[in-house]
Amino acid sequence: MTLQDQLEAYLTRLWETPARVTMIARIPGGASRETYRFDVEVNGGTRGLILRRDPVGSLIDTERKLEFLAFRSFHGKGLPVPEAVALEEDGAELERPFFIMGRIDGGKAQSPFTVAPYGEHARTIGEQFFGHLGQIAAADPATLPIAEVAAAPALDACWKKELDYWEGVIDADEEHPQPIVRACIRRLRASPPPPAQKLSVVHGDYRTGNFMHDGAGRVIALLDWEMAHIGDPLEDLGWAMEPLWCYGETDRVSGMLPREEAIAIWERASGLKVDLAALAWWDLFASVKGQAIWTSSAREFRAGGFRDPVLGLSGWYTARQQDLVLANRLAALEALA
C-alpha cells in the first residue's frame, strides 16, 4: 500500500466521504518529521494539505501533539500560521504518528547557507519576521490550546528548565568530548538570567529557513513549531539572532536587519522591554541549544545507518560552525573575577 493509498483511506474514514489524494510529493526541510505536500479532492473541490509524519530517526525528539496545538494556537490570530487539520498520535492508517495541516502555496523558505537570502526585501521581511515574533511573545499562553500539553514553568525557572533539558541531550547523545560547549554551559549556570518578565509561547525554532515568503517581501507562513513550549520570550529572540542563521553576516541578524533595529521592532510588537544582559544569556544559550541539536544529529546519522545526509551534514559541518560561534562568544565574556 503506497502512502497515497494510506492517506486516501484515512481521509475517507475521517471525513466519512470519498477523498482522492493526488500530487503527493515529499518536500525538503522540516528534518524532524517527514513532510509531504498533496492535494485532496473531496466533495467536488480540491484542497492543498501538508502531511507531517514521524520518521524513524530525527534531528529532534518532539511531541507531534504539541506542534499540532501550537499551530492551532496561532492560526487565525493575525499571524500567517497554517490551519491544523487532523492529528493521529497512534499512526492510524499511516502506521506512524502524524498530523495534517493546511498548505500555504506560493512561497519559499530560504536556506541559512545562502548569501543575502532576502535580497532587496531583507528589511521588509525583517520587520515582519521580528514583528510576528513579538506578537507571539505578547500572547498569553494560558489562554491558548498549547497550554493543554505544555507545562508552564515559574518565571524564575524558565532558564533552568531549558538548560537542563539541552544539557541532558548532550549528555545522552555526545560521542566525542566537547570542551567548548561544556564550558559555555558552566558559564550559563554560573550567571543565570533574571526571571522572565512574563511567560510566553516560545516557538523554539524561529529562524531563517522555518518561514516562507512570497519573493516580493511578504512573510506568508510561520512553520516548524515542533520545539514550541512555554517559557521566557527572550529565548526565541536569542535563537532568531543566532549567527549560524546569517551565513557570516555581522552587520545584520538573520540576513535581515541590524540587531538593534530587530530588537526595537520586537519590543514594539510585544509590548515588552529587552534586558540586554538577559538577552546576552539567551544568545549564548541559543548556541548551546544548537550544539545539542547537532550532537543528536550525529548520533541519529550513525544510528540510522548513515542513510540521511541531512543528519550527517548537521552533525558534522553545522556542529563545527556552531563550535566557532560558541568559542568566540565564550572568549568575549568577561574574565573570571
Next chain:
Amino acid sequence: MTPTVPELLQGNFIALIEPPPPESSGDFLQSRVAVTGMISLLCAQEAERGIAARVWENRAIRALLTRSAPTYGARFAEAAAGEDTDLSLAAMDRANADLRRALIDLHIAVETARDATLDTEIRGLYVRMADARRLDLPPLPAG
C-alpha cells in the same frame, strides 16, 4: 570527531544508490543530491586539513596540560603523556577524546580556583581549536 569522513561518504553512497519511493522524487531528491554534494566538497577539505588540525590540537592540549600540572596536579601531566604515532584519523580521534576529557577537567579546576589568567588562555585555545577544524562551505545563491 563524529561523524567521520568514511561514514559521511558511505552515507552519500547509500543516499545516491537507493532508489527513492515515487513521492520522494522531485524537490526532495534534488535537495538530497545537493546535500550529498556539499558533504563531498567538505570531505575534500577534511582530507586536506583534517590530520594537520588533529596533530595541532593534540599537541596544543598536551602542552597546556603539561604546563598546568605543577599547579593543578600530576594527573594532567599523566594525561598529556605520549605523542601521536599513528596518524590515521581514527587513532588521532581516540587520543583527542582522552585529551579533551582532561582539558575539560582542567578547565573546571581553573574555574574553581578563579584563575582568570589560565581561564582566558583556555578560552583562547578553544577559539583556535574551533578555527582549526573549520570547514568552509561556499555561499549558495539565494533562490
